[in-house]
Amino acid sequence: MSDSEEDIIEGSGDEGEAMTASEVLQKLEEAWITERISPTLERHQSELVDCMLDQINQMTENLKRCKKHDFRLAIHKMEIDRIRYIISSYLRVRLEKIERFAHYLLEKEANTTEESLAVLSPHEVAYARDYISSLESHFQSLVLQHVPENLRTFDAAKMSVKPNMDSYIFLRAKQETQGVLLEDETGEGRDEEVDLEEGSQHLMRYKPISHLLHSGAVTLI
């Protein structure tokens, strides 16, 4: 069974980069950790998710067939449970943020034309839209009908929340990165530029390093 994990199973068409199951899992784990730490919603990884779900189903099928040794069965079952837990947790964290920042995310998504920069998966977009719509209908039926004219507009902007890009996060530099621009928070123009050594760890605000996160130069810890 361990042999099959080294098989090439994922080929990302455009980039021509094929990955083994363990590589896919590792990327998914990293995406999961990042998603839990990041103050905003990160780019969706539905390809990785779909791939691992497929893997789990295959593994489960294989397990059904081999009724041998209890011991090996238990270990593989635990691996399956572990992977399913990671996937579920990852998607749950995303849903939580989608619900919290629905309005902001949909607006941003509407202004994003490039598919590779999309943050929400198509199904997540549908989810966000229906969620917002359900809130609007609810407020409409419960409150707005019974309230005098001057208060009647449902101020979606007031109820919606934006992620705090200034939240502090821990990160590790995966590669040497020079010239990271840190703006002076007090607005007094004392901007700083720092160099990050490979392997170094830092505590910084999310906003200045988000582009490094997306390029893979740093990872959140």
Place this chain on the structure above:
Amino acid sequence: MLGEKALELIKELDRCKDGQLPAFNEDIIRMVLEEMTTLFEQNQRDVYNRLDRIKAMRWEFGSILPADIRANICEPEIQWFNRYNKNLASYMRSLGEGTGLDLTQDTKPPKNLYVEAT
């Protein structure tokens, strides 16, 4: 006290003899409208917070709410809950290219296979 300013306006009008009008009290009217807005916003927040809790129920109790909770929520809230449920189910079904994944399960990491004996 709520509505104190509005009461002031009414008293002002009442104090005048029939047919007479006091000066248009712009200041107090403004304060009353502000108070209305504040109350409304607080009300909106409360409605929203209730929905948040009802949402949490879905994740804790599943798609059927226990009787004692159902007793405390109004009809529109029940409808909202059903809609939320439907939306969530639809999303979960779409995962894994149609195979589906129940996200309300696996809420804790799997236990360790071996227990350390000392």
